[in-house]
Amino acid sequence: MCNQTRYLIFFQYIGTKYSGAVKVPPHQLGKKGVQDHLEDAIRRLRPLNPVSLSISSRTDRGVHALSNSAHFDLQRKNDKPLFTEDVLVEALNFHLKDEEISITRAYRVPADFHARFRALSRTYVYRIALGVSHRSQLPLTERNMCWNLRNTELDVGAMSEAATVLAGTHDFSSFRAVNSDLPFKNPVKTLDVARIHPGRAFVCEHFHREIPFWEFTFRSKSFLYKQVRRMTGALVAVGQGRISLGELKEILEARDSLAYPPNIVAPACGLFLTRVDYNQSDLLPSPQTSTAASDG
Template identity: 70%
Template sequence: MHCCPRYLIFFQYIGSRYSGAAKVPPHQLWKKGIQDHLEDAIKKLRPINPVSLWISSRTDTGVHALCNSAHFDLQRRDNKAPFTEDVLVEALNFHLGTEQIRVTHAHRVSDNFHARFRADSRTYVYRIALGISHRSLLPLTDHDLCWTLRNTELDVGAMRTAAALLVGTHNFNSFRAVSSDMPHVSPVKTLDVADVQPGSSFSHTHFHRNIPLWELTFTSRSFLYRQVRRMTGALVAVGQGTLSVPQLKDLLEAQDSLAFPQGVTAPAHGLFLTRVNYRDADLQFSQRTSDEPLPST
């Protein structure tokens, strides 16, 4: 008996209208999650197995993704051959219709593959627009896609010095949201990248004025709940001069989520999940199943 074919899909979305990436409880279906819409699209392919999608990265309400990923099993009726990867992408996008969700590519993977636990790293980019007194002054191409600050300048040098303190293996408990629904997850994480660079926008050459944009990039195998938004907010506070580099160091070393300053967390709408990386070997389909245990997060 053949195992049920398993697929890994990569997808992107504008998160403004969705209740985050994860599925929402039945009593909250007035605003669905990305997972709800993707599972609905998979069900329209009429698989004989129950549909269950496993998302690699749970983003919050309002957070966007240029590249998230998930796996699911799909057994077709009447012993039909498994969907090819290109046909699967086209079919899912057809059934997603006008939703601001698009599947970009798919891979047939082994039946022990897990989108969350096999991920080697995740990269987030936070976009900031300077000199904007109100979000309505942004061009449409950036509306709800960056954090607008009245500041015309930030002390980028200080921000980069502070960001360097976050790189490496640390207890990031100070940067975990107090309301975390996964308190059992270890706060010790290894941050591989924390970078501050000028950003870009399609509208720069097609808008009536130049808007300075900055991008904060963070890469790690995994992150704590709202860790990226808290790190971003703290680095921006350093850039604004309301938090010093030594104070950020003290905050990191406090290892206490209650030590994080109130009102400093960056808003959701400037954050993008931009990349989920896997080993090439994990993306190669093999009929053999492995007993290799899944790594823990």
């Protein structure tokens, strides 16, 4: 007879060396996904059940996360107690020590909990560095963590006004990637937050100047494939004067990914998934899990 429990984990990663958040199909060679490494770490715990991780948010190749989440089931023999949350975090991080992936928190959750479908919202932050003509001018710690623009100034007022156009409930088909592998996903999304604010300036002594940063924050229950990068690229294009506020409205109202201007999509390197929120009550173990834990 065996005990099995479902865990929700929160984890962070630097996405540069990974193919994205989800696992790579067996027939594909090259970089692995974050999920591949997480599942390998869970297998090192020697569970009795097959390891299958369900990730809440599918970030693209090169995109980073300060807080993504996933759930999985873990089954152990009766003579072995269930892992406490702290022990699970420590054990998984031990097996991930050679990767740029780290578990930050873990919770025991009810058996019907689903990391993707129970999420209330997801928050992304996009970082932009100004006045940097080439990424080699950035400190090593920032080179794969932002989008460097030659511009020393952007029309922040115009970008902020453009962000209000995107906020609210819309059909975001124009901001879905043309090659989306989820063409039937509902394009109507509610963007609860779309704002632009100054980030922390980086003092670069070697170049004897400060590098100013701007951050774009977006929050919604869910997003379309590459929607955040395409929204960011459009807002920057407004700030650079490449498209007008009226043209942005026309792009949104076209509801057609082909209406999105070419060559303005923001690169993956500046994008961070920063939060996945749940109802606090969902993070409490089910009575069955609580009993199993106390008996262990």
